[in-house]
Amino acid sequence: MNPELRELYQQVIIDHGKRPRNFCKLDAADRVMDGYNPLCGDKLTLYLKIDAGIIKDVTFQGSGCAISMASASLMSEHLKGKTVEEAENIFNSFHALVTEDNAKAKDQQLGKLTILAGVKEFPVRVKCATLAWHTLVGALAGKQEPVSTE
Amino acid sequence: MVNYDIDKIRADFPVLQQQVHGHPLVYLDNAATTQKPQTVxxxxxxxxxxxxxxxxxxxxxxxxxxxxxxxxxxxxxxxxxxxxxxxxxxxxxxxxxxxxxxxxxxxxxxxxxxxxxxxxxxxxxxxxxxxxxxxxxxxxxxxxxxxxxxxxxxxxxxxxxxxxxxxxxxxxxxxxxxxxxxxxxxxxxxxxxxxxxxxxxxxxxxxxxxxxxxxxxxxxxxxxxxxxxxxxxxxxxxxxxxxxxxxxxxxxxxxxxxxxxxxxxxxxxxxxxxxxxxxxxxxxxxxxxxxxxxxxIGLTNIAAHEHELLNYATNAVNRIPGLKIIGTAKDKIGVLSFTLEEAHPHDIGTVLDRQGIAIRAGHHCAMPVMERFNVPATARASFGLYNTFAEIDKLVAALEDVRSLFA
Missing domain, CATH: 3.40.640.10 (Type I PLP-dependent aspartate aminotransferase-like (Major domain))
Incomplete structure (x- = not known):
């Protein structure tokens, strides 16, 4: 099979796509945000519990392709315990990782998220990988309207 | 069909003479838009x-x-x-x-x-x-x-x-x-x-x-x-x-x-x-x-050719475990809309694209249809007058790859 495909669909991504972590409603959430990709129908609801500027808990529910589900799952694992400011920086680094040629893939704060770097070779799939992240930014900004990738 | 010269027909379409990601283009997105013959x-x-x-x-x-x-x-x-x-x-x-x-x-x-x-x-x-x-x-x-x-x-x-x-x-x-x-x-x-x-x-x-x-x-x-x-x-x-x-x-x-x-x-x-x-x-x-x-080319010939393609493809994909065809009307044209248990239609679309196979993945501008069949999206292969049985074989082989990747 095509090496770029192998790079995109690594075992970790397939695993998180099939069995997303933190995939549940969060009753204690103080931020709830919907994200939607009208082009492909991927949708998710993101739940955040923020206490004194620290993200105490992150969960999500939704449906979509392996890339969007895995990205949301990995994001939820990664953000727990981070400050809001750190989360915003991670968003910027992650966005660069999947869209820019010379992104610092070794960016320390991305950790396991670098596994999604293969998305860069598939421009039409960038929106799948960033749906949860744009929803996060909307939630942190206190937006009310659902986030749309279009 | 005796008079249906598929090689000659394919030669009428310059866009079909190309490689995509190192594979000959297999264009199965005709319900979205068709390719244009040289005369047009x-x-x-x-x-x-x-x-x-x-x-x-x-x-x-x-x-x-x-x-x-x-x-x-x-x-x-x-x-x-x-x-x-x-x-x-x-x-x-x-x-x-x-x-x-x-x-x-x-x-x-x-x-x-x-x-x-x-x-x-x-x-x-x-x-x-x-x-x-x-x-x-x-x-x-x-x-x-x-x-x-x-x-x-x-x-x-x-x-x-x-x-x-x-x-x-x-x-x-x-x-x-x-x-x-x-x-x-x-x-x-x-x-x-x-x-x-x-x-x-x-x-x-x-x-x-x-x-x-x-x-x-x-x-x-x-x-x-x-x-x-x-x-x-x-x-x-x-x-x-x-x-x-x-x-x-x-x-x-x-x-x-x-x-x-x-x-x-x-x-x-x-x-x-x-x-x-x-x-x-x-x-x-x-x-x-x-x-x-x-x-x-003649609409009667085209319809007959596409009907054979549909029958061939339907039989072939029905042998793929976990594949479900959405739309099984007795009277239908060469459109195969389907879901595959392990894989989301967009992931199917991406894997097929890397083998030069163009299909549509999504709601096909018919969201109420998706809701009726309780699926978020389907993958859709749609046939045109220039498609071949060999192309359907490639589609089926690529779907097997999808299964092995996501199994």
Whole structure:
């Protein structure tokens, strides 16, 4: 099979796509945000519990392709315990990782998220990988309207 | 088929002669748009190289040629769908604009608060939203004819929807998302028994099946050239002359008038009343060339070839564990919409693309269909006159790769 495909669909991504972590409603959430990709129908609801500027808990529910589900799952694992400011920086680094040629893939704060770097070779799939992240930014900004990738 | 020379047909399409991601292109997205034969491309080049001028205006040679070619294209559309007269053919941007024209013009004149418009559950968004907009403007209501699990219209339920308030039926000839060929002759007859006119969205039907608007007795029929191996941005609305005559203009501008003063404007005769502004002249002439091409291969031959492809592909994919075909109507064209247990349609689309295979993944502009079958999206392979059995073998092999990747 095509090496770029192998790079995109690594075992970790397939695993998180099939069995997303933190995939549940969060009753204690103080931020709830919907994200939607009208082009492909991927949708998710993101739940955040923020206490004194620290993200105490992150969960999500939704449906979509392996890339969007895995990205949301990995994001939820990664953000727990981070400050809001750190989360915003991670968003910027992650966005660069999947869209820019010379992104610092070794960016320390991305950790396991670098596994999604293969998305860069598939421009039409960038929106799948960033749906949860744009929803996060909307939630942190206190937006009310659902986030749309279009 | 003895006379169906697939190699010769494929050679007519320059776009098919390419590699995508290192593999020969396998184009299975014909329900979205079809590729263009060299004759259509040459016609566009010839028009712009030799005849370009505005139509119905100039006294010079180029304008005469452009006008003659533009009107000849109209006659080709008329003959292709067996309309009575060329004046019943209005050139528009595509089937969507044709439907919007009827919703705006006919709708404005005839639809009132409390009236009802019947559509089916399998319509493309372009045959839903214009009617919703009309209902919002007028206070009319949309009624939905249900479909069964095989994606066929429930004719009893459809018949039950008619009431004294029913003013229009709008229905796809063939479903883009499911491939279902609707029994439109029967559906039109039922509507006419209630004195209700019928618009048929023929965007998906025209490249696959014989169309006779007089035999069908439909009141409106919408076409898109780009789904018929013709250019994008051009299509046609067929309407019975007496309906067109009585309808108010859709857009104002040049060409659609006979006289303008600030006190009063008199409108041109049909079809020009509905063609405001300089039309897509090159597109219309290219549309005519596409019809010539379809006629040369022969719709009967095309339909037979595509039917064999559909049978072959249906049997092959039914052997793939976890694959479920959405849309199993007895009467259908070469459209295979499916889900694969382990893999989301978008992931299927990406894996296939890297092997040069182009399919569509998503809701196919028919979200109510996805909701009806309780799936967020499907993958769809749709066949055209140039597809081969070997290409279907490649599709099936690639789907096996998808399974091994996501298992």
């Amino acid at each position: 491309i040459d016609t566009l080049v010839a028009y712009y190289s030799q005849d370009n001028a505005n139509v119905h205006r100039g006294v010079h040679a180029l304008s005469e040629r452009a006008t003659a070619n533009y009107e000849a294209a109209r006659a080709k559309v008329q003959q292709f769908i067996h309309a009575k007269d060329p004046s019943e053919i209005v050139f528009v941007r595509g089937a969507s604009e044709a439907i919007n024209l009827v919703a705006n013009s006919y709708g404005q004149a005839h639809i009132r608060a409390g009236d009802e418009i019947i559509i089916t559950h399998m319509e493309h968004h372009s045959n839903i939203v214009p009617w919703q907009l009309l209902c919002e403007r007028t206070g009319a209501n949309l009624k939905i004819a249900p479909i069964n699990d095989a994606a066929e219209v429930d004719l009893d339920a459809y018949t039950q929807l008619f009431s004294a308030n029913t003013k229009l039926v709008a229905c796809a000839h063939i479903s883009n998302a499911l491939g279902t060929i609707n029994p439109i002759k029967t559906m039109i007859q039922i509507a006419h028994d209630h004195n209700v006119p019928v618009l048929i969205d023929g965007a998906q039907a025209a490249p696959h099946t014989h169309i006779d608007v007089q035999a069908l007795d439909c009141d409106f029929y919408a076409l898109s050239a780009h789904k018929m191996y013709g250019p994008t941005g051009i299509g046609a609305l067929y309407a019975k002359a007496e309906l067109l005559d009585a309808m108010p203009p859709y857009q104002g501008g040049g060409e659609m008038i006979t006289q303008v003063t600030f006190a009063k404007t008199t409108y041109n005769k049909i079809p020009f009343k509905f063609e405001a502004g300089t039309p897509n002249i090159a597109g219309a002439i290219g549309f005519g060339a596409a019809i010539d091409y379809l006629n040369r």
